[in-house]
Amino acid sequence: MDVSHRKVKKLIRLTDSEGNPLSNAEVRVQQTNHKFLFGCGAFDFIPYVMNGDEEHKQITDSWLEIFNYGTLPFYWGQYEKEEGKPNRDALMKTAQYLKGKGVTVKGHPLCWHTVCADWLMKYDNETILKKQLERIDREVKGFKGVIDMWDVINEVVIMPIFDKYDNAITRICKEKGRVGLIKEVFDRAHADNPDAVLLLNDFNTSINYEILIDGCLNAGVPISAIGIQSHQHQGYWGIEKLEEVLERFSHFGLPIHFTENTLISGDIMPAHIVDLNDWQVDEWPSTPEGEVRQVKEIEEMYRTLFEHPLVEAITTWDYRDGAWLKAPSGYIRLDNSKKPSYEMLKDLVKNEWWTDASAKTDENGCIMVDAFKGDYRISVGKSAAEVEFTDDTELNLHMKSGTDCIFLPGNSYHE
Amino acid sequence: MDVSHRKVKKLIRLTDSEGNPLSNAEVRVQQTNHKFLFGCGAFDFIPYVMNGDEEHKQITDSWLEIFNYGTLPFYWGQYEKEEGKPNRDALMKTAQYLKGKGVTVKGHPLCWHTVCADWLMKYDNETILKKQLERIDREVKGFKGVIDMWDVINEVVIMPIFDKYDNAITRICKEKGRVGLIKEVFDRAHADNPDAVLLLNDFNTSINYEILIDGCLNAGVPISAIGIQSHQHQGYWGIEKLEEVLERFSHFGLPIHFTENTLISGDIMPAHIVDLNDWQVDEWPSTPEGEVRQVKEIEEMYRTLFEHPLVEAITTWDYRDGAWLKAPSGYIRLDNSKKPSYEMLKDLVKNEWWTDASAKTDENGCIMVDAFKGDYRISVGKSAAEVEFTDDTELNLHMKSGTDCIFLPGNSYHE
Numbered sequence: 001m002d003v004s005h006r007k008v009k010k011l012i013r014l015t016d017s018e019g020n021p022l023s024n025a026e027v028r029v030q031q032t033n034h035k036f037l038f039g040c041g042a043f044d045f046i047p048y049v050m051n052g053d054e055e056h057k058q059i060t061d062s063w064l065e066i067f068n069y070g071t072l073p074f075y076w077g078q079y080e081k082e083e084g085k086p087n088r089d090a091l092m093k094t095a096q097y098l099k100g101k102g103v104t105v106k107g108h109p110l111c112w113h114t115v116c117a118d119w120l121m122k123y124d125n126e127t128i129l130k131k132q133l134e135r136i137d138r139e140v141k142g143f144k145g146v147i148d149m150w151d152v153i154n155e156v157v158i159m160p161i162f163d164k165y166d167n168a169i170t171r172i173c174k175e176k177g178r179v180g181l182i183k184e185v186f187d188r189a190h191a192d193n194p195d196a197v198l199l200l201n202d203f204n205t206s207i208n209y210e211i212l213i214d215g216c217l218n219a220g221v222p223i224s225a226i227g228i229q230s231h232q233h234q235g236y237w238g239i240e241k242l243e244e245v246l247e248r249f250s251h252f253g254l255p256i257h258f259t260e261n262t263l264i265s266g267d268i269m270p271a272h273i274v275d276l277n278d279w280q281v282d283e284w285p286s287t288p289e290g291e292v293r294q295v296k297e298i299e300e301m302y303r304t305l306f307e308h309p310l311v312e313a314i315t316t317w318d319y320r321d322g323a324w325l326k327a328p329s330g331y332i333r334l335d336n337s338k339k340p341s342y343e344m345l346k347d348l349v350k351n352e353w354w355t356d357a358s359a360k361t362d363e364n365g366c367i368m369v370d371a372f373k374g375d376y377r378i379s380v381g382k383s384a385a386e387v388e389f390t391d392d393t394e395l396n397l398h399m400k401s402g403t404d405c406i407f408l409p410g411n412s413y414h415e
Numbered sequence: 416m417d418v419s420h421r422k423v424k425k426l427i428r429l430t431d432s433e434g435n436p437l438s439n440a441e442v443r444v445q446q447t448n449h450k451f452l453f454g455c456g457a458f459d460f461i462p463y464v465m466n467g468d469e470e471h472k473q474i475t476d477s478w479l480e481i482f483n484y485g486t487l488p489f490y491w492g493q494y495e496k497e498e499g500k501p502n503r504d505a506l507m508k509t510a511q512y513l514k515g516k517g518v519t520v521k522g523h524p525l526c527w528h529t530v531c532a533d534w535l536m537k538y539d540n541e542t543i544l545k546k547q548l549e550r551i552d553r554e555v556k557g558f559k560g561v562i563d564m565w566d567v568i569n570e571v572v573i574m575p576i577f578d579k580y581d582n583a584i585t586r587i588c589k590e591k592g593r594v595g596l597i598k599e600v601f602d603r604a605h606a607d608n609p610d611a612v613l614l615l616n617d618f619n620t621s622i623n624y625e626i627l628i629d630g631c632l633n634a635g636v637p638i639s640a641i642g643i644q645s646h647q648h649q650g651y652w653g654i655e656k657l658e659e660v661l662e663r664f665s666h667f668g669l670p671i672h673f674t675e676n677t678l679i680s681g682d683i684m685p686a687h688i689v690d691l692n693d694w695q696v697d698e699w700p701s702t703p704e705g706e707v708r709q710v711k712e713i714e715e716m717y718r719t720l721f722e723h724p725l726v727e728a729i730t731t732w733d734y735r736d737g738a739w740l741k742a743p744s745g746y747i748r749l750d751n752s753k754k755p756s757y758e759m760l761k762d763l764v765k766n767e768w769w770t771d772a773s774a775k776t777d778e779n780g781c782i783m784v785d786a787f788k789g790d791y792r793i794s795v796g797k798s799a800a801e802v803e804f805t806d807d808t809e810l811n812l813h814m815k816s817g818t819d820c821i822f823l824p825g826n827s828y829h830e
Contacts (some may be wrong), residue, residue: 038725157622177666178626208622211572211593215630251592391584 004362005309006036007372008389013378014365017399019062021365028379031355033102034068035373035390036223037257038305038349039315040331041323042070042098042105042338048136049094058336063319066331066346070098071259071315074107074139075115083119088142088146095146102375105147106315108138108259109154109201111185113162113169120168125175128168133188140192149197151227151259152189157204157212164275179215190222201227201259205245225312231262233276233327235270238298239304246308257313258305265294265321266328279325286321286328286339295340302348417650420724421451421768423804428781429795432814436780443794446770448517449483449722450788450805451644452672453764454730455746456738457485457513457520460720464509464553473751478734481746481761486674486730487553487562489522490530498534503557510561517790521730523563523674524616525551526600527569528584535583540590543583548603555607564612566642566674567604568597572619572627579690596632605637620660628667640670640727646677648684648691648742651712654719654826663724672728674727678753680709680736681743685823694740701754709743710755717763823824 012029014022037249040063048056063070072095073079080086089200095105111132120128140150158174159181173181182200189198200216200223202209226249232238237245249256265286298316305311318329320336331342355371371389378385378397383398427444455478463471478485487510488494495501499573510520526547526700535543555565574596575588588596597615604613615631615638616625640663645652652660664671680701688694713731720726733744735751736750746757770786793800793812800812 040750156519157626161622174666177629177633179629185634207572207576208626211623211626211630214594215626215633218592218598218630218634251589 001303001307002306003244004352005307006358007106007370008218010369010371010389011394012367012369013394013396014361014367015122015396015398019398021195021361021363022380023361023363023365025361025365025380027359027361027367028370028377029355029357029367029371030377030379031357031372031374032377032386034349034353036353037069037104037313037315038067038345039069039071039106039313040067040319041315041317041322042067042094042103042319043073044319045070045098046072046090046094049097050090055336059320059332062336062338062342063331064101064103066349068102068341069104069313071106071108071151071314071317072098074110074111074367076117076120077115078256080117080135083117086138092143092146095143099146104149106149106151106197106199107139107143109149109151110139110189111152111169111181112154113154113159113173115306116167116169118167121171123168125172127415129172129176129184131353132169132172133184136185136188137192140189140196144193144242148193148195150189150199151201152198153185154201155203156182156200157202157206157208178212178217179221182212182216182220183221185293186216186221186223194382195223198222198225198256199225199259201229203229203231205230205249210248210251217252223254225257226252227257229258229260230258230301231276231317232297233262233264233279233325234271234273235268235327236263236293236301239300242301242304246304246311250308251353252311255312256308257315258311259313259315260317261301261314261383262317262324262327262329263294263297263301264327265341266288266330269327276325281326284322284326284328286333290328291339291341295344298341299344299348302345306348306353416718416722418666418722418768422785424480424810425784426496427782427784428809429776429782430811430813435729436776436778437814438776438778438780439781439796440776440795441777442774442782443773443792444770444774444782444784444786445792445794447792447801448791450676450791451768452484452519452728452730453482453733453760454484454486454519454521454728455482455510456730456732457482457518457734458488458738459734460485460511460513461487461505463563464512465501465505466576470751473748476752477751477757479516479518480755481507481764483517484519484521484728484730486521486523486566487513489524491532491535491550492530495532495550498532500551502746506628507558507561510558514561519564520562521564521566521614522554522558524566524569524640525554526567526584526596527606528574528582528588529570531582533582536581536586538583540587542588543613544591544599547584547587548599551600551603552607552680555604555611555747559608561613562675562729563608563610563823565604565614565644566616567613568600568824569616570618571597571615571625572617593627594634596634597631598634598636601631601636601638613637613648614640614674616644618644618646618675620645623819625663625666628664632667632669634641638669640672642672642674644675645673645716645762646675646691646732647712648677648679648740649686649688650683650745651678651708651716654715657719660749661719661726663682665725669725670727671723672730673726674728674730675732676716676729677732677739677744678709678712678716678756679742679744682754684742690765691740696741698736699743700739701748705743705757706754710759712768713756717760721763721768726797727818 044059048060164172320330320332321328321334358365430439463475577585705822735747736743736745774782
């Protein structure tokens with residue numbers, strides 16, 4: 001397994017407050033965050049941030065031990081149940097809380113035919129589109145700086161032919177066409193926040209989705225990354241399908257995000273179910289054998305995706321069992337106890353793919369580290385600096401005169 | 416069955432050479448061509464035009480009794496077997512011959528991964544694309560005025576994943592993507608002949624093709640008409656599928672051409688065959704029962720398509736049995752005898768959907784005709800005029816002084 005593209009080889013040169021090499025000094029290089037986005041559904045943070053109860057504190061605390069990236073729900077039908085009364089406060093506070101913990105937040109989704117606002121249906125198509133675009137303005141501008149990553153539009157392959165129930169978004173997608181609607185919503189989100197990471201997201205990994213992306217890119221849609229869902233309630237894809245999907249969606253050269261991953265630790269949903277939401281059960285327990293299977297499958301999948309140079313994010317959809325379809329889909333069980341998959345992933349993310357090194361500087365004040373890309377704290381005794389490792393360029397750190405802090409000149413990194 | 420959109424209600428006003436109403440005159444209104452394109456493969460015209468043999472004369476003469484639209488082969492691998500030596504002469508003479516017979520000619524295809532020129536494979540992808548575009552320049556400019564309708568690119572849905580054998584076009588489609596290559600070839604063909612009718616053509620009628628067209632249109636590809644193949648060697652689609660396909664591909668509002676229709680009068684090819692070319696048989700006879708079935712299916716299909724307002728052309732692929740896959744796919748048998756399908760279609764095209772009327776002018780010199788759109792010869796005695804019926808605007812015809820011809824002032828039609 002080659003993960004060298006996830007790492008930097010960094011020469012760090014330390015000088016004292018007079019500018020002389022800080023030789024023979026013991027330096028600690030501690031990673032504080034990953035560049036890679038290890039994500040999970042972060043819906044449980046909302047009740048915790050708003051109510052602060054012990055149950056959700058337990059859940060969110062163990063969540064934060066692994067993940068640096070979380071998805072928050074912006075389903076229009078829930079976010080704005082009554083027109084003009086969005087649930088902004090709870091989402092903003094939760095997003096700010098997560099940001100304060102070093103977690104990158106993604107809003108999901110800005111446009112989707114499911115969990116859509118029913119009150120939209122009283123309007124004509126022109127008005128629906130206008131309100132959809134205004135909704136994008138409100139969220140993308142309103143959360144800018146706190147949330148700068150969005151699933152702009154979700155599941156467009158089936159959007160215009162979705163026929164389970166009437167809804168406002170299917171109506172406008174039918175009228176404008178898939179690429180036409182995608183272009184509208186992406187152009188608007190991009191204008192609202194030109195630095196935002198904007199995703200197209202779909203569960204359809206067939207040639208349909210490839211052709212859709214191809215059309216969008218040729219039509220100038222500003223897609224930052226390709227979102228691929230991988231809910232595997234009906235059984236693990238397996239390495240062969242995973243590699244085949246990666247190969248096909250790599251043709252575009254865009255970053256790939258695995259946005260909604262599920263691997264369960266219980267019985268597999270029967271193959272004949274087409275829409276996962278049609279599988280309604282009273283209970284769906286996690287089993288010991290299921291947990292052994294789950295940990296093996298998650299490990300194989302994460303290793304494969306971490307090795308692929310275009311993959312920049314993996315999000316597991318449910319953190320805790322029962323969050324969707326009552327499935328045993330989490331890293332923790334219903335009683336909040338940790339499954340083997342939790343321990344395995346934590347070991348990957350915070351140990352095997354994590355850097356915490358010490359070294360003594362040479363006579364020129366230099367050390368060389370081989371480190372995973374991300375944020376770092378570099379310290380010599382009580383002096384410390386916060387830096388980011390993104391590439392192999394040399395890093396110069398100067399002890400600031402009269403303080404315990406190491407000062408970083410502007411030209412020493414980030415070049 | 417409503418075919419009123421295929422017709423005009425035309426008030427024709429006739430005046431004599433002094434400008435007085437030509438009252439009480441017997442007028443004949445004879446259709447000479449259809450606006451609708453009733454097409455068929457016209458490959459058999461090439462040996463006839465080049466060699467003039469009796470066998471091909473028989474075939475092409477009966478062909479011309481029905482059709483006003485023909486497809487000629489421009490498969491690169493056949494048209495230019497040796498680089499730099501295109502078979503231009505035969506194609507140009509044949510196209511000119513057909514044009515002289517009032518037949519609109521389409522060239523098929525300018526870009527395709529099948530029957531492609533093998534000599535292209537020695538070049539790198541950049542050169543292949545350059546030669547593909549130069550080939551388009553040569554054909555589209557070179558045949559301008561004789562052939563102004565082209566299947567620009569064929570079967571793009573499978574083009575980049577076609578893996579039966581290596582070929583130059585799959586290579587460049589893989590590199591540029593489907594929409595990227597379509598855009599290149601269409602932009603070039605459009606620049607070469609801005610008035611040409613340019614088709615995208617595919618046998619894939621699934622959502623894949625819908626999304627591909629959607630992407631192309633949003634990317635500004637100048638598609639004039641959507642080409643749909645319907646080779647039904649494995650059995651008639653049936654009215655339900657036909658209407659469903661029409662409905663889905665009508666969303667774009669573009670004209671629809673059924674470019675390659677096949678309904679056979681013998682045993683049906685087994686359903687398990689995926690690529691029709693894989694069905695290799697020694698003989699595939701036309702049967703009496705098969706001919707009864709064929710005529711019913713063709714009639715239902717043609718009536719359905721003629722009724723649909725966006726359909727502008729239907730081409731039957733094989734005129735004579737055995738032209739492709741040895742299939743009994745023609746209107747005439749191997750011995751050139753006419754099948755029931757020939758007589759039925761001729762009756763539709765030249766009788767039921769054809770106008771040949773006589774009427775006596777009133778005191779104002781007027782007659783009113785209800786006529787199928789197309790070209791007409793209007794005559795009073797020995798005086799005649801050639802006109803085109805495209806809409807309901809009134810038509811004024813003046814007897815030219817001193818001759819037997821009716822003269823048409825510039826403002827009387829075509830407004």
